């Protein structure tokens with residue numbers, strides 16, 4: 001399963017992911033990538049219902065909550081992590097089917113932590129492992145965008161299978 005590059009992502013799409021992550025910092029952004037074969041061609045930003053709490057934009061985040069979030073430990077933050085809006089998820093999958101695209105990637109950002117899956121991320125991925133096939137979808141690659149160094153975003157991709165994390169090959173064009 002692990003080829004030299006499991007995924008080929010055009011640079012403008014990587015830039016869009018970083019922009020999405022920055023726009024929601026200090027909350028995590030999340031979404032799907034879809035395309036054909038191993039080449040990604042489309043971003044589906046999905047609302048993070050933990051981060052947004054019904055708000056549409058980063059500008060409307062409650063100051064007190066932002067302060068509270070940054071005072072939490074990485075473990076505590078990982079617990080609240082991200083929860084994708086279910087309706088938007090299914091809308092995205094429906095649109096992919098209509099356009100003949102395959103769901104390839106589930107992405108989210110780590111505003112304060114490295115670009116590797118947290119304990120919670122692995123647990124959630126585990127919980128979802130059966131759902132993908134139930135939805136007639138193949139196991140996606142998990143992509144992490146780290147803003148730990150704000151001036152140097154780090155993007156890494158992983159397979160999460162049976163609770164085991166392994167690096168996925170990522171190439172940009």
Ligand SMILES: [Zn+2]
Pocket residue numbers: 081108109110117118121
């Ligand atoms: Zn995470």
